[in-house]
Amino acid sequence: MRTDDLIKTLAIDAKRDAPSFSMLWWAGVVAAILVAAVVFFATLGMRPDFAQAAQTPRFVFKFVVTIALAASAFFPARALSRPDDAWRKAMPYLALAPILIISAVLAELFLLPPNLWATRMIGTNSMVCLIYIPLIGIGPLGIFLTLLRHGASTRPTLAGAIAGVLAGAIAATLYAAQCTDDSPLFVATWYTIAISGLAAFGAIAANALARW
Structure with missing residues (x-):
């Protein structure tokens, strides 16, 4: 069987199984959030002034950006686990979070x-951020890599990178x-640096684990 015919056959099978595999991805996201939450509360927990901070726009905006990134990464990550071109339509959504944060940076x-620019950029928790976002996100990334391994991605490196972005966004x-x-x-x-690290690791791991 030629490679093109094999891909077409796998695409047809993937479409037949799409509802169940889609549900696996939704279940995977729920599991990833639970795993990340366990690590987060076991290692860090909420900031002491969470209630007061939640009343400030800049604090709330962090969640707007990270949740937007997670939501926009989920659909291409799921689509890339199948051997068709549906992921191409989902990729543009990944621009949402960068547009939001770039707009906020320009306003700042x-x-x-x-x-004050350098002081605000460096902050007081840069190293904590670089350590704990990957630490919280590595479990979710493992779940997504498992899903990719049981899929039929024709672009495992890209799929792993987007899975890393999704895991990093949940962790962030x-x-x-x-x-x-x-x-x-x-x-x-x-x-961005912390999430990019998970994306790079995901790309390398998926290239080894999800290639067929």
Whole structure:
């Protein structure tokens, strides 16, 4: 059987099994959130002034960005686990979170005097961010890699990278509840680096585990 014919056959089978496999991804996300929450509360927990911080726009905006990233990464990650081109239609949604954070950064730069830019960007928890977002996200990434392994992705490297973004976004959402650095400059810098690390690891791992 030629490769093109094999891909077409797998695509037809994937469409037949789409409802059940789709449910597996939804179940995987729920499991990933639970695993991430266990790690988060076992290691960090909420920031002491969570109730007061929740009344400030910058604190709330962190969750808007991370949840938007998680939601926009879920659909291409799920689509990339199947051997068809449905993922192409889902990929543009990944632009939502970057647009949000870039807009917030530009607003921050406009409102703050230049001498405060570096201070807000560096913050006080940069190393904590770089350690705990990957730590919280590695369990969810393992769940998503397992789903990819049982799928039929024709682009495992890309699929693993998007799965890493999804895992990182879930982890960042939880970490944001503890992080006392609420500046968009901080979020754009350190959250991005931490999530990118998970994306890189996911790409490498999926290339080894989900290739067929």
